Amino acid sequence: MNPSLQRTLWISRVTFLEAVRQRFFAFLMVLGAAMVLSSVSFRVFDFGHGELKFIADFGFGGMFLFGSVLSVVMTAQLFFSEIDNKTALTLLAKPLSRSEFLLGKFFGAWAVLGVFVVVLSGLLGAVMWAREQELVALAEQAGKVPVTFSASGLGQFALLQWLRLGVVIAIVLTVSALARTFLFAVVVGSLAVVAGQLQWIAQDAVLKPTGSALYGAFLWLSTRLLPNLQQFNIGDALVLGATGVPAEAVAEVAFSGVAYMVAYLFIGTLVFRRREI
Amino acid sequence: MSSAISVRHLTKDFQIGIRGLKLRAVDDLSLEIPRGQVYGLLGPNGCGKSTTLKVVLGLVSATAGEISILGHPSATAAARSRTGFLPEAPYFHKFLSGRELVTYCARLSGVRPADLSAAVEDALGLAAMTDAADRTIGTYSKGMLQRIGFAQAIVHDPELVILDEPTAGVDPVGSAAIGRMIHAMRDKGKTVVLCSHLLGQVEQVCDRVAIMDRGKLVLEGRVEDVLARRDRHVMTIEALTPAAREAAEAALAAHGARVTSVTHPRRSLEDLFRELVTGSRDA
Structure with a gap:
């Protein structure tokens, strides 16, 4: 194996071990799991939607909320503690380059989020499958068409969530490479996540004619610099949609995530190279 | 053969605050550290010792000047692959065992898998950490942390070892153990650069010293040369009676020499401490 890749993997391995030993990770993992499991108890509040959709939305929300918190706080903590x-x-x-160090941190943190996503998706799948069996039996008794969910769609959604969290980790690492304090990295990283969730507003605005060239330039730059994190939230269509989502559309979203990850890690490496430790 | 470390006209400024005020940490420093010797870098806190070491290792960029390690420009992987470093007050991942840490550092330093086990055991043995190698680092005492830090610095058999305050906070027994490790490295032909406030230990283990103050080099040379007072002599005499002393002083006066002081030789408190507590190591 390439020596540079070996060094990166060793950094990743120790970063992963450090992260999974933290109480913070265990705490958020338990909270996320509790949220997924408790969705069955709250399904009566489904607001007129199907029960499976309510359970799925509850699970997606847990994955999004706790995954985002974990990826921002844990990544900044792993970087600044060192x-x-x-x-x-x-x-x-x-003889370890700064890029190997930064990439090692990235892959270690991303692997931890991979475990988080797999565990929560697995739990969500199990909860949905169990309820689906009951609903199918009830529908057959009533002579109705049963509502089902797509396990492969859930797998694709989990993969997209993992990519989304990878983008967040890359952004936080870039901010951390520049930041002098842990708090600054967490605050700016969190704001970047919020801005990424709202990026579609700038995307809509950039399509409309504007009188100000400066405002137009700002919108254009915003849509290029910030990833549209909303594009990863296609869980409903993937898991519960009757026709699913075309593979090309899923691939396009995945490619966009990978491209932003690479771009942010590249910028982070350039910034970190100049940092005095 | 090139020097182990060559520093030419090194200057390092730090910018402070938004207005960019400059703090000069190192001011036109030039040093040649020869190979195969133990070199002491001394000076008060804030004199620029640690900054100099960081620049040498490429952790901080120089404002001006040239630095090379073993003939390679510093801050290159080629230079760092032949260098071992123990920072001041090192901190390692508490969840790793000593052996896991040394193995991790060995792999990062480019030790081949085939040589890994022998290299790790050698380094642990030299640092006297073999018995505690499988305990997690979180359970180590301060002295053991320094020794495991020493092991990770030498695991890849570097030609140059840089130790920044290796005995800070360590008791005299642990300090003596680190002194023995430094001697062992010199016996193997390695160059050791030692940054320390313990002047007694530096005097014992170093071949050459450099003293810095306010970022500048104020003295550099062989320990014997910088400490010796060529116009004074010391004789140790057994069974000196008052009559013998008078006769000796008269004889010396006849040759134009004068006795300026007569005292009893003392052993150091460190020697006494080590003699009394031998065997109570913190293993």
């Missing part, structure tokens, strides 16, 4: 306690001094004095 800088603050001087572990980074020991490591970067070795």
Whole structure:
């Protein structure tokens, strides 16, 4: 194996071990799991929608909320702990490049979020399958067409969520490479997530004619710099949609996520190279 | 053969605050650290020692000047692959065992898988950490942390070892153990750069010293040369009676020499401490 890749994987491995040993990870994982499991108890509040849709939305919400918090706070913490306690001094004095260090941190944190997404998706799938069996039996008794969910769609949604969290991790690492304090990295990282969720508003606005060239330039730049994190939220169509989502559309969203990840990691590496430790 | 470290006209400024005020940490420093010696870098807090080491290791960029390590420009992977570094007050992942940490650092330093086990065991042995190697680092004492830090610095058999305050906060027994490790490295032909406030230990283990103050080099040379007072001599005499002392002083006066002081030789408190507590290591 390439020595550079080996070094990156060793950093990732230790980063992963450090992260999964943190109480913060366990706490959010338990909260997320509790939210998914409790969706069965709250299904009476389905607001007129189907029960499976309510359970799915509850699960998607848990994955989004706790995954976002985990990816922002944990990534900043993993990065700054190494800088603050001087572990980074020991490591970067070795023949380890800054890009290998940063990428190692990224892959370690992304692997942790992978575990988070797999566990929560697995739980959500199990809860939905169990309820689906009951609903199918009831529908057959009533002579109705049963509502079902797509397990493969849930798998695709989990993959897209993992990509979305990867984009968030890449953004937070880039901010951390620039930031002097943990708090700054968390606040700016959180704002970036919120802005990414609202990026579609700028996308809509940029299509409309505007009188101000400056405003137009701002909108154009916003739509290029910030990823549209909403585009990953196609869970309803993937999991419960009758016709699903065309593979090309899923691939396009995935490609967009990967492109933003690569771009932010590239910028983060450039910034981190100039940082004095 | 090139020097282990060559520093030419190094200057390092730090910008402070939004207005960009400059703080000069190192001011036109030039040093040649020869290979195969133990070199002490001394100075008060804030004199620029640690900044100099960070610039040498490429962790901080120089404002001006040229630095090379073992003939390679510093801050290159080629230079760092032959260098080991123990930072001041090191912190390592508490959940790893000592052996896991040294293995991790060995892999990052480019030790091949085939040589890994032997390299790790050698480094643990030299740092006297073999018995505690399978305990998690969170359970280590301060002295053990320094020793495991030493092990990770030497696991890839570097030609140059840089130790920043390796005995800070360590008791005299642990400090003596680190001194023995430094001697062992010199015996293997390695160059050791030691940054320390413990002047007694530096005097014991270093071949050469450089003293910095306010970012500038104020003295550099062999320890014997910088400490010796060529116009004074010390004789240690057994069974000196008052009559013998008078006769000796008269004889010396006849040759134009003068006795300026007569005292009893003392051993150091550190020697006494080590003698009394031998065997109470913090293993």
